[in-house]
Amino acid sequence: MQLSRDALLEAYRSMKTIREFEERVAKEFATGDLPGFVHLYAGEEASAVGVCSHLVESDQIISTHRGHGHCIAKGCEVEPMMLELFGREGGLCGGKGGSMHVADLSKGMMGANAIVGGGPPLACGAAMTAKIKKTGGVAVSFTGDGGSNQGTTLESMNLASVMQLPVVFVFENNGFAESTAANWSVAGGSIVRRAEAFAMPGVQIDGTDFFAVHEAAGEAIERARKGGGPSLIEVALTRFYGHHQGDNQSYRTPDEVRNAREERCPLINFRRRVTEASLLDAAELDAIDAEILDQMDAATAAARAAPWPDVAEVLTDVYVTY
Amino acid sequence: MARKLSMRQAINEAMHQEMERDESVIVMGEDIMGGLGVDWLEGDAWGGTQGTTKGLGPRFGRDRVMDTPISESAFIGAAIGASTTGMRAIVELMYVDFLGVCFDQIFNQAAKFRYMFGGKAECPVVIRTQIGGGFSAAAQHSQCLYPIFTHIPGLKCVVPSNAYDAKGLLIEAIRDNSPVVFFEHKKLYDAEAEVPEESYTLPFGEAGILREGGDVTIVALARMAHMAMEAAEILAAEGIECEIVDPRTTSPMDEDTILESVENTGRLVVVDESYPRCSMGADISSLVAERAFDSLKAPIRKVAPPHTPVPFSPPLEAAYIPDAERIVDAVRAVARHGA
Ligand SMILES: Cc1ncc(C[n+]2csc(CCOP(=O)(O)OP(=O)(O)O)c2C)c(N)n1
Numbered sequence: 001m002q003l004s005r006d007a008l009l010e011a012y013r014s015m016k017t018i019r020e021f022e023e024r025v026a027k028e029f030a031t032g033d034l035p036g037f038v039h040l041y042a043g044e045e046a047s048a049v050g051v052c053s054h055l056v057e058s059d060q061i062i063s064t065h066r067g068h069g070h071c072i073a074k075g076c077e078v079e080p081m082m083l084e085l086f087g088r089e090g091g092l093c094g095g096k097g098g099s100m101h102v103a104d105l106s107k108g109m110m111g112a113n114a115i116v117g118g119g120p121p122l123a124c125g126a127a128m129t130a131k132i133k134k135t136g137g138v139a140v141s142f143t144g145d146g147g148s149n150q151g152t153t154l155e156s157m158n159l160a161s162v163m164q165l166p167v168v169f170v171f172e173n174n175g176f177a178e179s180t181a182a183n184w185s186v187a188g189g190s191i192v193r194r195a196e197a198f199a200m201p202g203v204q205i206d207g208t209d210f211f212a213v214h215e216a217a218g219e220a221i222e223r224a225r226k227g228g229g230p231s232l233i234e235v236a237l238t239r240f241y242g243h244h245q246g247d248n249q250s251y252r253t254p255d256e257v258r259n260a261r262e263e264r265c266p267l268i269n270f271r272r273r274v275t276e277a278s279l280l281d282a283a284e285l286d287a288i289d290a291e292i293l294d295q296m297d298a299a300t301a302a303a304r305a306a307p308w309p310d311v312a313e314v315l316t317d318v319y320v321t322y
Numbered sequence: 323m324a325r326k327l328s329m330r331q332a333i334n335e336a337m338h339q340e341m342e343r344d345e346s347v348i349v350m351g352e353d354i355m356g357g358l359g360v361d362w363l364e365g366d367a368w369g370g371t372q373g374t375t376k377g378l379g380p381r382f383g384r385d386r387v388m389d390t391p392i393s394e395s396a397f398i399g400a401a402i403g404a405s406t407t408g409m410r411a412i413v414e415l416m417y418v419d420f421l422g423v424c425f426d427q428i429f430n431q432a433a434k435f436r437y438m439f440g441g442k443a444e445c446p447v448v449i450r451t452q453i454g455g456g457f458s459a460a461a462q463h464s465q466c467l468y469p470i471f472t473h474i475p476g477l478k479c480v481v482p483s484n485a486y487d488a489k490g491l492l493i494e495a496i497r498d499n500s501p502v503v504f505f506e507h508k509k510l511y512d513a514e515a516e517v518p519e520e521s522y523t524l525p526f527g528e529a530g531i532l533r534e535g536g537d538v539t540i541v542a543l544a545r546m547a548h549m550a551m552e553a554a555e556i557l558a559a560e561g562i563e564c565e566i567v568d569p570r571t572t573s574p575m576d577e578d579t580i581l582e583s584v585e586n587t588g589r590l591v592v593v594d595e596s597y598p599r600c601s602m603g604a605d606i607s608s609l610v611a612e613r614a615f616d617s618l619k620a621p622i623r624k625v626a627p628p629h630t631p632v633p634f635s636p637p638l639e640a641a642y643i644p645d646a647e648r649i650v651d652a653v654r655a656v657a658r659h660g661a
Contacts, residue, residue: 035458035636087458087635098460098634114462115420116392149391152423177392178352179367184359185391251357251367311641318630 003214008280009288011053011210015045015267016292018069021078022241024296025068025085025099029245033304035087038099041069043240046266047172048073050213051140051233054221060108060126060139062119066172066239067112070142071102074109082299088306095309096317116177117150119143120169124156127167127224138224139167146177148191157198157230166224168217169232172207174239179251195232207237208266211273238264327517329510332485333374333450336492337412339521341382344410347496350388350401351414351450355379358389371416372452372511394420398449399427402501405447406435410496418451418467418505432501433476444499448492453481454507454545454595455632455643464632464639466544466596471503472572473600478502478526479573483547485515487570490524497523507544527574531583535563538653539583541606542593543569546644550593553649562657572602580606581614588619589656593649598626620659623652 003011022042028034041048044066052061052073063070071081076092084091085099092102103111110126113119123141130137147153148171160167171191175182183189195202201220205212213235220231238260242249249257262268274280327335341347354375356368369376379387390397394415401413415421421428428449435443455464472479478500482488488506495502532547533554542550547568554564565583569575584590590610594603603624610622625644633639 036634037457037459037463087638091635093634095635095638096461096633098458100460100462101634114460115423117423118462146392149393150423151393151395178371179356179358180353180389180391181357181359251360251363253362308637309635311637314630314633314638314642315628 005280007053008274009284011049011214012270012274012280012285013288013292014049014053014073015210015270016288017078017295018045018048018072019267020292020296021068021072021081024300026241026245028300034085036098036100037244038085039066039244040239040241041066043260043264043266044172044174044207044237045069046210046213046270047170047207047235047237048142050210051168051170051217053214054218055108055138055140057108058135059137060110060123061142062110062123062126062139063112063142064116064119064144064147065100065112065114066144067102068099071104071109071112075107076102076104076109078295079299079302082303083306086303086306087308088303089309090306094313094317096313116147117143117152120153120156123167124160124165127160127165128163130166136225137166138221140170141167142170142172144177145171145173145175145182145186145191146180148194149185157194157200157232160230161198161200164227164229166227167230168220168224169230170217171232171234172237173234174237176239176243176251178243181251190234192232192234200230200232202232202234204234204236207235208264208269210266210270237266324516325519326514327485328512328514329482329485329488329506330372330374330512332489332515332517333492333506334376335517336489336496337375337378338381340493340496341378341386343521346408347410347412348386348388348404349375349378349412349414350390350397351375352390352392352416354414355384355387355389370414372508374450374506375414394424395427398424399431401449402427402432402445402447406443406445410446412448412450412496414450416452417463418453419462419465421451421467428471428501428503429474429477433474436500437476445501446499448495448502448504450504450506452508453505454509455639456509456545458634458636458639460634461631468503468505468572469596469601469605472602472605476501477573478571479505480526480571481505481543482570483510483544483568484513485517487524487530489517490522491526491570493521494523494526498526505544509545513548524570526571527576528570529576529579530568530570531579532566532568533564535565535587537563537587538589538591538657539565539567539580539587540591540593540649540653541567541569541580543572543602544595546593546595549644549646550649552646553653556646556650557653562653564653577609577613580609584610584614585617588617590618590622591625591649591652591656592622593625593644595627595643598624598629601626620656623656625649625652
């Protein structure tokens with residue numbers, strides 16, 4: 001699939017925004033001012049962006065505990081996200097959810113999710129809505145390698161297949177679930193092979209290659225839109241940080257992490273590809289980089305300056321009516 | 323001076339000692355060793371997310387200390403199945419919130435075998451899990467769901483408040499022949515207490531009296547027992563003497579100790595970090611209203627969070643979780659009543 005200049009610039013901007021958001025969150029978390037837990041998506045950007053660049057606002061995605069990247073790729077605004085992570089008034093969820101529950105339903109982002117395997121059934125439901133209402137909409141479930149072993153995930157694949165739901169199961173295989181290696185936890189060593197068992201098309205792709213993700217996701221999403229049912233995409237990638245901030249990563253060698261930043265970086269990869277093919281020039285990418293850094297400065301400053309939510313907010317939003 | 327251990331260490335030691343003593347004891351859970359599938363690793367990379375299982379794998383080997391995939395229905399169910407057929411499994415699932423994905427195995431299977439099979443089954447499984455807020459871990463990582471488990475006939479429920487109790491109660495749980503759910507408050511892992519080196523058990527259904535006093539009875543569990551102790555100090559300075567009863571196990575529950583204390587003080591405040599409806603607070607209040615009504619000199623007061631999920635933002639969470647100040651207010655109100 002040929003991408004326009006604008007689409008390329010947009011993809012780069014989105015991936016870079018995710019990267020710089022995560023780098024900033026890492027820094028802010030280290031100061032101790034950012035509450036709770038954070039699980040960073042740095043290194044995995046091409047997956048979220050490669051998939052979400054095919055989606056429109058009314059398509060739905062559902063994410064995991066490692067959700068910031070999916071939020072940004074689906075169009076959530078950075079500043080309210082940062083406010084949410086800081087637990088401040090004006091945060092995307094009013095400071096009630098935090099990093100593990102960032103959501104913007106108006107953007108088709110059904111939430112990060114702190115329960116592994118919480119998402120796939122919900123994606124089936126969103127796909128069901130699209131199918132019943134004949135909107136042509138698609139739902140994407142993002143899950144990790146660890147989450148691929150959850151009962152809800154496997155049940156969802158079966159359900160989606162027998163009901164021919166317009167849903168795409170994206171498995172982001174970053175090699176680890178917490179400290180446990182996917183080559184141990186995933187029987188047979190491959191998630192994509194499960195697609196066959198559930199009678200759906202499946203592909204395995206290199207998640208550092210935006211173009212490969214983009215192409216595979218395009219086909220799966222197109223198929224779903226046209227009534228062709230679910231698909232599975234296994235994306236191989238590397239997380240640059242630990243499971244969560246504070247993880248000592250004793251299960252990885254320091255070299256492994258250091259080298260990944262050079263050799264398994266979707267942004268370096270993208271830049272090289274587009275500049276070598278003269279599709280974009282380095283200067284315009286540099287300009288985007290600078291803009292994004294400014295945006296992160298502004299978002300962080302806004303978050304730090306924002307007031308805390310009013311404690312009366314504890315009692316609101318439990319029910320629609322009661 | 324006697325040896326001090328944190329609750330984390332006390333729990334770890336209890337499992338070490340029981341695995342040493344009884345070969346049928348096995349331990350299972352996610353990342354309880356950690357690093358599975360990483361060839362060059364030796365020993366345990368994590369030892370559990372809280373370090374409570376550290377050292378068990380290297381000591382007892384992977385046949386008895388089993389990391390699992392994130393397949394809770396399967397591995398919690400397998401722990402229950404193994405425990406029904408000759409093993410004693412201690413199975414860990416980090417947070418009580420996650421038990422939702424495998425609840426059937428716990429409340430329809432483990433809890434009911436013995437009854438449904440006419441007394442012919444034993445299922446000596448222990449399910450260890452974390453409860454409680456205080457870390458801005460938000461709505462799916464902060465709950466205190468012990469009332470849900472206490473509700474189920476066939477499950478025993480342990481909610482320790484300190485390292486000494488945790489060790490004795492965990493050993494008791496491992497030796498018990500019924501399914502036990504063992505709730506560890508994540509804010510208490512670093513709290514230290516004197517803990518004997520030798521193995522010992524504490525009986526279920528026997529409350530601890532953390533402080534004696536004749537004016538007001540406070541019943542409180544886990545972290546709330548500490549909040550109650552803090553409140554009692556403040557109140558003592560005002561001349562109000564509190565008796566603090568820590569039930570330690572919610573099923574079975576030591577009704578007698580609670581009733582005796584209320585018969586003596588005539589006033590009851592129940593502090594509970596779980597949701598306020600159908601909770602331990604509600605349960606203990608009804609017990610006292612039914613059985614010690616004539617001793618009561620004031621209405622029972624409950625101190626609990628509001629009927630909402632646990633919020634993320636620190637000031638919201640702080641407002642949500644009961645603290646010493648709220649306990650002090652409640653105790654003052656019941657102490658003043660009728661005066
Ligand atoms: C039902 C449930 N079990 C366990 C956990 C604890 N947990 C949080 S993230 C995680 C690992 C997830 O690994 P994976 O799905 O591969 O995603 P990754 O973190 O690699 O992005 C675990 C075990 C949880 N949140 N929910």
